Amino acid sequence: MPAALIPIFAAVLPAVGPISLAAGAGFGIATGTFAAASVLAYAATTAITVGLSLLLTPDKPKGDPQQLTVKQSLPARTRSYGRVKVSGAFAFIQTYAGNLYEIVIHGEGPWDAIEEWWLNDKNAAPVAGVVSTAPWTGFIRFESFLGTDSQPAASLLTGTFPAWTADHRLRGLAYSVVWLSAVAEDKFSKTYPNGSPSVRVVARTSQVYDPRTAATAFSENSALCIRDYLTHPRGFKISSALIDDASFIAFANICDQAVALAAGGTEPRYRVAFTYDMVTEPREILQQLLQSCDAELYPTPDGKVGIRGGExxxxxxxxxxxxxxxxxxxxGNDGLSAFNRLKLTFTFRAADYQPFECDPWEDLASQAQVGVLQQDLTLTQVPSFTQARRLGKIFSHKSNxxxxxxxxxxxxxxxxxxxxxxxxxxxxxxxxxxxxxxxxxxxxxxxxxxxxxxxxxxxxxxxxxxxxxxxxxxxESAAIDVTPPTPTGLALSISTVGGLRIFGSVDPLTGTAWSTAGRYRIVGATDWINMGHDGDWSFKSDYVDGATDYEVQAAHTGYGGINSGQVSAWTASSFISTS
Structure with a gap:
């Protein structure tokens, strides 16, 4: 066996039997404008072959620690495979002209794409980088990068801080710059009800090489991710010449096999999606990858690393x-099973990408004989409950x-x-x-x-x-089910103090946490312009042109708690002229 491969097989060819594998908060703000903050630094030795069974991991706390924003001097870098939801570590926090600027490092790149930006528990849905979700509409902006070698410096910073130059590119890091606008002190608690909101993104992360096509692209195929980790400079960093690509091609095809779903349609047989700290032992990460697809590595006759299993x-x-x-x-007595109920945990994308339990795998015949003997199998690197159930069945058979x-x-x-x-x-x-x-x-x-x-x-x-x-x-979150009522009594007026502005107001509500938002546009135009708050039940436009006809609509929104970010139906348009 080539000397370069000995650490690989020593790491992933364990002794017989199951193996147990064994942050911070967002930036708080308490004043009407953002207080100044300092910049934070981011920063087969004894056996020829061993059948590598699925590995049992211990209980993990519910809630994904990778979705927390980390504030510490030297946080560990992270890397991801598949489609994940992550926050990251603060690399920069500074103010300028009352506005707050943050850099959140999401992980090591290059990534394939960022699909969603989240503030607290709301999809921020930025348009051209500007947040369009209440209560932050127009007050927060994003500028994100995928961690490529060619990415430029962030324009939100180079245009504001002279010390942040075009050379500050943070190459190799996927990150977001977040700009939070200053607001008047009496409006601060409504615009930022919980201070600076936590930032998370949903992203298609690492691109991996596919020997079937010789292309490098995003994929959740477990075989391709395993191959990437074996050869990656931050993984086992072995030469691709020592990879038996014929076996990886065959196994990648197994992972891509379509498995029928009870609800209709199909899903790939084996996928992987998870984030790991780069201080974790590489063998533990490799074991999680292998566990996602019932795979085992083995030395081929010509001294390469092969992969098999899964079927x-x-x-x-x-x-x-x-x-x-x-x-x-x-x-030899299968009535005395090691366990007869296997509790399964996977990552449920529909539940905010959190660890989630699905139906356990049961051996009812054994339970009738000896009662319930439970064991846990944590598969948070698996994004599908049906995949977790299939792996649970295989694991139960191998373990009993x-x-x-x-x-x-x-x-x-x-x-x-x-x-x-x-x-x-x-x-x-x-x-x-x-x-x-x-x-x-x-x-x-x-x-x-x-x-x-x-x-x-x-x-x-x-x-x-x-x-x-x-x-x-x-x-279901209570926020999803609570919709504020549509405003009534929309009234408009024109102010000429300092320039022309449109003011609007609606009938006040009592005993509620709702407030009011307004929007306006020139009659005949397509796009709406959001109006600023001017009190709980009133709002105002930016300066507008004279001798022009405008239409205005209003909606009720929530500021905090379960109602944060909820928006009612918009009223019918009311019209006003600045002539």
């Missing part, structure tokens, strides 16, 4: 009594074999060397079944070896839509 492979080698010198029957054998075999059994599944016939134990090869150790003189085997059938990989269980339902 049933019928055995081509049979080991009979003529090859067995001795045997030890380790386990009917038979477990340790065989002393002669040299004729070395045909099984490198095999994943073998067939064993052992009349003394009435065994005539397929077995998963957990370990194969050679004797020093190559006269035989020791095999550790666990029975496994094709049933582990068989799947029907009836096995999906009940699709999980994301909890």
């Amino acid at each position: 049933w492979t019928a055995p081509t080698v049979t080991i009979g009594p003529e090859h067995i010198r001795a045997f030890h029957y380790v386990q 074999p009917r038979h477990r054998l340790e065989l002393q075999v002669d040299a004729k059994a070395l045909d099984a060397l490198g095999e994943r599944i073998v067939h064993v016939t052992l009349p003394e134990l009435e065994i005539d079944e397929d077995f998963f090869v957990e370990k194969f150790e050679l004797q020093g003189d190559f006269s035989g070896g020791t095999m550790t085997l666990a029975s496994l059938s094709s049933d582990a990989y068989a799947w029907t839509t009836a096995e999906e269980g009940t699709a999980p339902v994301a909890p």
Whole structure:
């Protein structure tokens, strides 16, 4: 085996048995304009082959720590695969002319695209970088970068801070500059009800190389992400020449297989999407990637890294009594399962990309015999409950074999060397079944070896839509269900103080947290212009042209709590002339 590969297999070829794997807040503001803030710095050694089973991870707290904004002097960098929702670390916080400027580093790039920008729990939906979601409409702007080598410096900063030059490009980092406008002190708590809102983005992250097409592009294909991590300078950084691309091509095709869904349509068989700290042990990240697709790495005969698993492979080698010198029957009572209920956790995109439990995988026959024996399988790198259920089924079969054998075999059994599944016939134990090869150790003189085997059938990989269980339902936020009433009594007037402005007001509401927003446009124009607040039930335009006809509409909005950002239907237009 090439010396460069020894750390890979030492890291991912563990001993037999399941393996347990084992921030900050947004910038608070309490005054009418933003207080000044300082700049923060961002900154197979003992075995020939081992069948790598799915790895059991311990319980993790609900809530994704990658969605928190981190304020610390030297936070760890993060990197992502797949489509994720992340916040990041503050790299810069400064004020100018009462406005606040922030840099939030989302992760190491290059990324493929940022699809959504979120402020607190609201999709900010910026148009040309300007937020159009209440209560921040027009008061917050974004400028985001994907972490490419060619990205320019942020214009929001170079045009404001002389020390921030065109050379300040932050190449290799995906990040957002957030500009928060100063507002009058009496309007501050309504515009920024919780201070500076936390910033998160939904993004298609790392681009990965596909040996099938020789293209580098965004993909959630587990095989392609594993290959990327093996070769990446920030992963195992092995040469691509040591990757057995034929096996990765075959496995990538397995991951892309269409799996039918009970609700109709299909999804890819194996995907991965998660964010990791780059201070985490590389073997732990690799194990999570392998876990997403029931994969195992193995050394090929020509000394490369191969990948296999993910589907049933019928055995081509049979080991009979003529090859067995001795045997030890380790386990054989499937009524005494290691567990018979497997609690499953995945990342639910419909629930704000948070860890979420789906239906557990149950062995009802075993539960009837011995009661419920529960174990947890955390798959937060998996973005689909059906994928989590399929992996849970495979994991349960592998962890609860009917038979477990340790065989002393002669040299004729070395045909099984490198095999994943073998067939064993052992009349003394009435065994005539397929077995998963957990370990194969050679004797020093190559006269035989020791095999550790666990029975496994094709049933582990068989799947029907009836096995999906009940699709999980994301909890509904009260904010989604609460819509303010449409305003009544819209009245308009013109002020000439300092220039022409349109003022509007509506009938006040009592006992509510609602306020009012207005918008206007020249009669016949297409785009609306948002109006500024002038009190809970009134609003005003920017300076407008004289001798022009305008139309105005109003809506009620919420400022804080469960009603933050909610908007009523807009009123019918009222008209006013500045002639």
